[in-house]
Amino acid sequence: MALLPQFLANGVVIGSSYVLVALGLTLIFGILKIVNFAHGEFYVLGGYLAVLGSQLLGFPPLPALVLVIVCMAAFGWGVERFIFLPIGKHDPTNVIIASFGLSILLQNVFLKVAGPEPMIAKSGLPAGAIRLGSVFLTSERIAIVAAAAVTVTVLLVVLRFTWVGLSLRALSENATVARISGINVRRVAVVTFMIGSSLAGLSGALMSSVFMVQPGGGVLVVMKAFIVVVMAGMGSIEGAIVAGLGLGVVEALVTGYLGSEMRDIIGFLIVIAVLAVRPQGLFGLKTERS
Amino acid sequence: MTAPIVETEALTKAFQGMVALDAFDFSVGQGEIVGLIGPNGSGKSTVVNLLTGVLAPTAGRIRVDGRDVTGAPAHEIARLGVARTFQMIRLFSSLTVEENVVLALQQQSGAGYVSSFLQSREARERRLAARAEARETLKLFEMDIHAEKLATDLSIGQQRMVELARGLATRPRLFILDEPAAGLSPVNVDRLITMIRRMRDEFGVTVLLVEHVMRVVQSVCDRVVVLDYGEKIADGAPNVVVEDPKVIEAYIGLGRAADA
Amino acid sequence: MRTNLSLLLLLAILMALVPSVLQGGYFVNVAIVVCIYVVLAASLDLVMGWTGMYSFAHAAFLGVGAYTAAILGRDLGTSFWINLPAGTLVAGLFGLLLGLPSLRAQGHFLAIMTIAFQTVVYLILAQWTDFTGGQYGISIDPIEGFGSLSAYFYLVLGVTVVALIVIRLLTGSRFGDALRAVRDDETLARTIGMNTNAIKLIAFAISSSLAGAAGVLSAYHIRGVTPDDYTVMTSASIVTMVVLGGRGRFWGPILGAALLVLLPELLSGLADYKHIFFGALLIAVIIVAPQGLAGTLAQRRAK
Numbered sequence: 001m002a003l004l005p006q007f008l009a010n011g012v013v014i015g016s017s018y019v020l021v022a023l024g025l026t027l028i029f030g031i032l033k034i035v036n037f038a039h040g041e042f043y044v045l046g047g048y049l050a051v052l053g054s055q056l057l058g059f060p061p062l063p064a065l066v067l068v069i070v071c072m073a074a075f076g077w078g079v080e081r082f083i084f085l086p087i088g089k090h091d092p093t094n095v096i097i098a099s100f101g102l103s104i105l106l107q108n109v110f111l112k113v114a115g116p117e118p119m120i121a122k123s124g125l126p127a128g129a130i131r132l133g134s135v136f137l138t139s140e141r142i143a144i145v146a147a148a149a150v151t152v153t154v155l156l157v158v159l160r161f162t163w164v165g166l167s168l169r170a171l172s173e174n175a176t177v178a179r180i181s182g183i184n185v186r187r188v189a190v191v192t193f194m195i196g197s198s199l200a201g202l203s204g205a206l207m208s209s210v211f212m213v214q215p216g217g218g219v220l221v222v223m224k225a226f227i228v229v230v231m232a233g234m235g236s237i238e239g240a241i242v243a244g245l246g247l248g249v250v251e252a253l254v255t256g257y258l259g260s261e262m263r264d265i266i267g268f269l270i271v272i273a274v275l276a277v278r279p280q281g282l283f284g285l286k287t288e289r290s
Numbered sequence: 291m292t293a294p295i296v297e298t299e300a301l302t303k304a305f306q307g308m309v310a311l312d313a314f315d316f317s318v319g320q321g322e323i324v325g326l327i328g329p330n331g332s333g334k335s336t337v338v339n340l341l342t343g344v345l346a347p348t349a350g351r352i353r354v355d356g357r358d359v360t361g362a363p364a365h366e367i368a369r370l371g372v373a374r375t376f377q378m379i380r381l382f383s384s385l386t387v388e389e390n391v392v393l394a395l396q397q398q399s400g401a402g403y404v405s406s407f408l409q410s411r412e413a414r415e416r417r418l419a420a421r422a423e424a425r426e427t428l429k430l431f432e433m434d435i436h437a438e439k440l441a442t443d444l445s446i447g448q449q450r451m452v453e454l455a456r457g458l459a460t461r462p463r464l465f466i467l468d469e470p471a472a473g474l475s476p477v478n479v480d481r482l483i484t485m486i487r488r489m490r491d492e493f494g495v496t497v498l499l500v501e502h503v504m505r506v507v508q509s510v511c512d513r514v515v516v517l518d519y520g521e522k523i524a525d526g527a528p529n530v531v532v533e534d535p536k537v538i539e540a541y542i543g544l545g546r547a548a549d550a
Numbered sequence: 551m552r553t554n555l556s557l558l559l560l561l562a563i564l565m566a567l568v569p570s571v572l573q574g575g576y577f578v579n580v581a582i583v584v585c586i587y588v589v590l591a592a593s594l595d596l597v598m599g600w601t602g603m604y605s606f607a608h609a610a611f612l613g614v615g616a617y618t619a620a621i622l623g624r625d626l627g628t629s630f631w632i633n634l635p636a637g638t639l640v641a642g643l644f645g646l647l648l649g650l651p652s653l654r655a656q657g658h659f660l661a662i663m664t665i666a667f668q669t670v671v672y673l674i675l676a677q678w679t680d681f682t683g684g685q686y687g688i689s690i691d692p693i694e695g696f697g698s699l700s701a702y703f704y705l706v707l708g709v710t711v712v713a714l715i716v717i718r719l720l721t722g723s724r725f726g727d728a729l730r731a732v733r734d735d736e737t738l739a740r741t742i743g744m745n746t747n748a749i750k751l752i753a754f755a756i757s758s759s760l761a762g763a764a765g766v767l768s769a770y771h772i773r774g775v776t777p778d779d780y781t782v783m784t785s786a787s788i789v790t791m792v793v794l795g796g797r798g799r800f801w802g803p804i805l806g807a808a809l810l811v812l813l814p815e816l817l818s819g820l821a822d823y824k825h826i827f828f829g830a831l832l833i834a835v836i837i838v839a840p841q842g843l844a845g846t847l848a849q850r851r852a853k
Contacts, residue, residue, distance in 0.1 A: 035658035037665070086837050096604055096661050097793060098836040104786040105829025112826065219669060219782070226662050265673050271666040275659050276651040342741060368743035380741075382734040385727075393727055397743035406724040413723075456742070 002134070007256040008249060009135045015248020016148035017207045021221055022228035022240045023155060024199030027192050029226075030235025031172040033092070034084055034193070037099040039200055039225060040218025041106035046072055046201025047213035048114055050121040054209075061124050065147075068205040069198045076197025080190055103218070110215035118212030121205070140209045147206050151199070152241060159237065164191050172235045223271045230274055293356075294319050295464045295496045296341060296372070301350035303336050310336045312520045313350065318464065323490055323497040325507040325528065328517035329540055334500045335377065337517070338468050341498075342374050343367040355463065368397070371463030375453040375470055381441035387452050388437040391424035392417070394456045427459040428452070431485065447478040451485075458489055464496045465489065471503040479506060486510050508532070516540065554718060554800055562711045569700035578699050579771075584811045585703075585710040586768045591791040591803035592717050593760035598789070599797030600721060601753045602733030603652055604661035608788045610671035611758035613780030615641040615765025617675060620688040620775045630693040634709075634766045641762020642755045644671075649754030653747050668782050675777035687776035690769055706767050713760050718800055720756070729753060733798075783825050790828045794835050796842025805843055 025039050036042075046068050053064035083102065087094050125143060129136040159165035167188045170178040179185050204213070204221075228247055232239025254266060294317035301314040311333040318324045328334050339345040341352060343364035351360045354370050373394075381390050400406070400420065401413035428434040431451040436444055441452060450470060457465050467486070471479050487510055489495045501507050507514060507528060514531045516524040518540040524531045531537055568581045594608045615637035622628045622636055651663050675682050682688070696702045720726055728749045731739040739746050769775050787810065795806025810828070814821045839846045 035661075037661070083833055083837070087840075091840060093657060094836050094840050096658050097789065098833045100606060100661070100786065100789065101829045101832030101836070103829075104783065105826055105833065108783075108823075108825040108829060112823070219665070223662065223666055223669075230659075265670055265677075268666040268670045268673070272651065272663050272670075275655050275663050344737065344741070363745075363747075364737075364740035365743050365745045368741055374741055376738070380735055380738040382731055382738065384730055384734055389727070393731060394742040396724055396727070400724055403723065403725050403728075407719050409719065409723070460742075 003256060005135050007252045009137055011249030011252030012245060013141045013144055014252060015245035016145045017203045018224055018228055018248050019241050019244030020148055020151060020199050020203035021225040022244045024196035025225045026229045026235055026240045028196040029229060031168055032189055032192055035096050035099060038102040038106055040222030041103050042197050042200035043204035043221045044110060044213060044218040046204030047208035050205035050208045051119045051213060054122040065205055068201050072198045072201030073194040076194040077190060080193040107215050118214040120212055121208040123209035144206045151202060168192060223268060227271055227274055295355060297353045299351040301340060301352060302348050303340060303345060304348045310520050314522055316515060318496055318498050321494060321496055322512050323499060323510050325511035325514040326498060326500045327507055327514060332517040333520040334517055338466055338500055341466060342372060373457035373460055373462035374466040375457060375468055377469040377472060379449045379453055381449060381452060383442045385441060386438055387433060387441050388424050390441050390452060391427060391456050391459050392420045395420040395423055395459050398460045424459055427455045431455045446473045450474060454485060462495060464498060466498045468500050469502055471501060471506050483509050558714055562707060565707055569703060575699050578703050580815055582703050582706050582771050584808050585706045586764050587791060587807040587811050588804050589710050589713045589764040590761055590788045591807040592714060593757045594788050595792050595797060595803040596757040597753055598792055600729040601750060605664045606661060606785050606789060607648060607664040607668035608761050609780045609784035610668045611641040611645060611761035612765040613671060613675055614644050615762025616769035616775045617682060619766040619769050620690055623690055624688055630770060634763060637766035638759045638763040642759030645755045645758025646751055649751040652750050652754060665782060668785055672777055672781055675780060687774055689774040693770060709763060709767060787828055790832045793832060794842055796844030799844040802842050802844035
């Protein structure tokens with residue numbers, strides 16, 4: 001029991017990253033109804049960009065993160081414009097296949113460009129653990145939680161008070177009504193996709209200073225993000241925060257008390273179980289067209 | 291009244307606590323044409339979905355031909371001879387008009403899957419028989435000229451006729467028509483009225499007609515049941531029911547627009 | 551139906567000439583790989599094209615079939631003639647297992663689940679070292695009487711032809727109608743009396759058992775199994791073959807598999823970038839010609 005606070009703290013660190021990835025996914029998936037299987041690779045790409053910025057270009061932490069956000073927003077714009085937009089017009093279900101293709105494509109591009117060896121970003125923060133009561137955390141881990149908290153706060157403010165946020169909420173309530181009342185659905189879609197991509201990349205960048213970045217790392221991440229979104233209910237920001245932190249804590253406890261070998265297998269089994277038992281989400285409503 | 295084909299007893303359905311249908315008692319007798327009417331959101335579609343097994347009831351019982359089918363899956367109820375059409379027309383979009391009808395027919399009288407896989411003589415003969423039968427029924431609805439077209443290439447009125455042909459081809463015990471006049475031109479509505487009568491008179495099909503358009507209900511129904519807020523408020527001959535103050539209240543009552 | 555089967559037999563006879571016309575083991579090896587991927591793509595198409603369900607886990611069934619053969623051979627000393635039906639059967643049972651969630655979850659949810667399933671199978675193959683040999687895998691002895699490469703090729707070709715005939719008969723029968731009905735409108739299919747749950751489960755079981763058979767064939771071809779042959783990348787390759795060739799058409803997946811096995815062989819520079827190319831191709835086909843080559847050709851001809 002002595003280790004419990006430490007496990008909980010580890011869980012909050014991991015959970016913070018899940019929250020960020022899941023927020024990006026819930027915006028894109030829950031509101032725009034675009035199923036992006038490559039969202040995990042967006043996370044990995046963010047990690048590589050952080051490595052690039054901090055190691056190769058020698059940027060300090062903040063400029064490196066800005067680099068990640070800007071690049072990922074641009075990348076998200078390109079993907080939305082040139083892949084999802086042309087497909088979505090004809091047959092939205094084909095987006096599933098195309099984004100699966102994108103996920104495969106990106107994984108193998110990472111493999112070719114960066115190689116199979118895991119990489120780590122340099123945070124530039126002082127080394128060594130910091131003691132908080134009975135809990136020890138490195139400064140990178142504390143920074144992850146702090147950065148996630150700031151990002152989530154900014155996002156909540158943006159969603160509450162800006163036109164993007166208002167339009168988004170209108171869109172998630174009823175797309176047709178939103179369109180009739182003069183909301184530029186195209187513009188909202190693009191901006192949402194860019195925000196979602198940036199969030200995934202930011203999360204990957206933050207985690208890259210603690211956990212290794214590797215080409216295939218996105219698969220597990222996207223699964224967990226989907227789980228969080230499903231548990232939270234599509235498009236629910238607050239739900240994603242709670243569910244993301246919850247999943248992180250549960251995982252940290254499993255790892256702490258049962259060992260880490262089975263963690264990934266158990267993670268995937270949870271994915272299957274959650275979706276099989278409650279495919280429309282734990283808080284979602286089941287709707288059937290009559 | 292003759293023995294009921296379908297009968298419900300205190301049938302109830304709630305969605306997330308919202309009661310869409312409340313203790314609904316109802317029956318359709320052999321050879322009757324019964325109308326089910328009510329304002330938007332009164333629970334008509336819920337009744338159809340419960341009777342066909344698309345939804346499972348929260349409480350109450352459903353009997354088809356005296357057999358309890360409460361909670362039975364849709365395909366089992368269909369095999370007991372309950373056919374339906376849909377408010378938003380549903381046809382298999384990658385199949386031709388004829389294949390749509392043949393597929394429904396084969397569920398009732400097709401060869402087994404194994405003998406069909408082995409292309410046995412029996413399977414081929416049954417398929418030919420089903421095709422002939424389908425043509426025959428399509429002809430009745432003057433749709434045989436479109437038999438080779440994709441179902442989705444037809445107009446709404448034509449698609450509606452194909453839906454009717456699909457149901458009639460299987461010689462159902464009960465044929466549930468879910469707002470068949472929706473989206474039809476006046477000419478087509480007349481044709482619909484004629485065809486509903488003919489289905490009963492010439493083929494002995496019992497019909498449950500869920501409808502908005504009063505003209506259709508009044509001209510073909512033997513009996514009309516009225517739903518409002520998930521409750522039955524009237525049950526009787528069409529000309530009596532439309533005079534019923536409760537029905538008038540439901541249709542043109544406070545704050546609600548007349549639908550009929 | 552008749553012309554399709556005649557064409558298939560003609561093609562098989564032409565293929566059978568490969569060992570005598572094109573000298574050298576290289577061509578025979580390529581021909582074997584083509585056959586195996588043809589079975590994989592055509593069987594995946596039963597689920598993806600005909601029934602309209604998304605499965606990104608086909609390589610998992612390939613692996614289950616292959617490992618069933620390898621483990622039976624290692625522990626019980628059984629021969630190929632037992633291992634082939636056993637691998638087919640066990641993969642079919644796993645297919646039923648994956649089919650169960652398809653009764654509740656649809657579209658992207660099912661797709662996510664299949665990726666999770668694919669990954670779980672891979673992790674088990676890679677990590678349960680005592681049973682599966684871990685990363686080193688298990689080696690397999692050649693089949694008695696089929697030691698020569700060309701003899702083995704004829705065996706693979708025979709199984710491929712049988713599998714394709716089964717698929718052709720299935721899709722041309724009432725079962726094929728039922729698959730299309732489920733794809734077009736599942737609610738309507740149920741309303742006309744179709745037990746769509748049973749149809750979907752059987753589709754998954756047949757599709758995965760054929761993949762299992764392909765797995766046994768490929769395991770005997772490369773004389774062993776290692777987990778890295780059965781990753782999501784392999785699944786993605788099969789998906790690309792089906793989509794490129796044309797979903798829900800007999801010749802589509804055959805064409806797609808043949809093209810995508812041969813292309814990296816013809817363009818030697820491509821082999822290194824195979825998966826990048828496949829990923830990009832998958833996106834491009836979906837954007838430009840979502841019906842695939844066979845679908846686009848059929849449309850041309852119709853006009």
